[in-house]
C-alpha cells in the first residue's frame with residue numbers, strides 16, 4: 001500500500017504562529033513501515049524535504065516548495081520496568097502537553113512533570129532538547145528510534161550519541177531533515193525525584209513534596225500566567241535562546257545594571273535571560289502592526305493576527321540588532337526560520 005501524499009497543503013494549523021503558508025507536498029507516515037515506504041518511493045528524492053511536529057518552534061517566512069513530513073506515530077507503551085524505573089516508548093507524533101505528559105503524571109512516572117504544557121510533539125523533545133524549570137529532555141530521554149532518510153535504514157540511537165546541548169541535539173544540527181525520529185524512549189522513575197531548583201518552585205515546595213499532580217499543576221499555572229496560548233495568540237514560545245556569556249562580560253553588565261540576573265553555567269560562563277536583555281532595550285509590549293513582543297514575557301514574539309512570516313522575521317531581527325548594539329550580545333534564535 002502506497003502512502004498518501006497531499007499536494008498544495010496548507011500549514012496554517014501546523015505552525016503555532018498561525019501563518020497562512022503552504023507546502024508543495026505533505027505526508028504523515030503513521031507507522032515505521034509507512035515511513036520506509038515513503039523513503040523508497042522514487043518521488044521521495046525529487047524534492048527537498050523537511051520534518052515538522054506541531055510547528056511550535058518554527059517560523060515560515062515563505063511557503064515551502066518541497067515535501068513536509070510529519071511523524072504520525074502516536075501513543076506509548078511500557079517496554080521495560082523494575083521496582084524503581086520504567087522505560088516508556090512513545091510515538092514521535094504524540095502530543096506532548098495534552099497527551100504524553102498528563103499520561104505519565106497519571107501513571108505516577110516521575111521525570112517530565114517540570115516539562116508540563118510545553119507545546120509540540122514527543123519527537124520534538126529530543127530534537128531540540130526541550131527544557132523548563134531546571135529539567136531538560138536529555139535528563140529523561142534514553143534513546144531515539146528513527147529512519148535515516150538518506151540510506152533508508154532504521155536506526156536506534158542511544159542518548160549518549162544524541163549530542164544533547166542547550167536546546168539542541170545532533171537531530172537539530174547535522175541530521176536536521178535527514179533523520180526522521182519515529183519513536184522516543186524515556187527512562188522515568190517510579191520513585192519521587194522532584195526538581196525544585198528554580199526560584200518559584202524552590203519557594204513554593206519543600207523537598208519532601210511528593211505529590212506529582214500538584215507539581216505538574218503548579219508548572220501549568222505558572223506557564224499560563226506568563227505565556228500566551230498559541231490558539232488565542234500566535235507565537236512560538238521563546239524566540240531566542242538565553243545567551244551564555246563570559247562571566248567577565250556579565251560582571252561588566254552588572255556594573256551598569258545592578259539588577260541583571262545571571263546564572264553560573266560552568267567554564268567561566270554565565271547565562272543571562274534573553275528576556276531581560278530584550279526588556280532593557282525597550283521591546284517588552286512593543287507592537288509594530290500585527291507583530292509584537294508579548295507584554296507579559298519579553299522572549300515571546302506574537303502575531304496579533306494577519307502578520308506575515310517575513311514581518312515577524314524582520315521584527316525579530318530588529319530586536320536582535322538592538323540587543324547586539326546595547327549589550328554586545330548576539331542572540332541566537334531558538335525558533336527555526338524557513339526562509340524559502
Ligand code: NAP
Nearest residue numbers: 131132133134197198199226227236237238242263271273
Ligand atoms: P524566569 O524565571 O523569568 O527566568 C528567566 C531565565 O533565567 C529562564 O529562562 C532560565 O533559563 C533562567 N533561570 C531562572 N532560574 C534559574 C536557575 N535557578 N538556574 C539556572 N537558570 C535559571 O523564567 P521564565 O521565562 O518564567 O521561564 C521559566 C521556565 O520555563 C524556564 O526554564 C524557561 O526555559 C521555560 N520556558 C520555555 C519556553 C519555551 O518556549 N521553550 C518559553 C517560556 C519559558 P533556562 O530556562 O534557559 O534554564
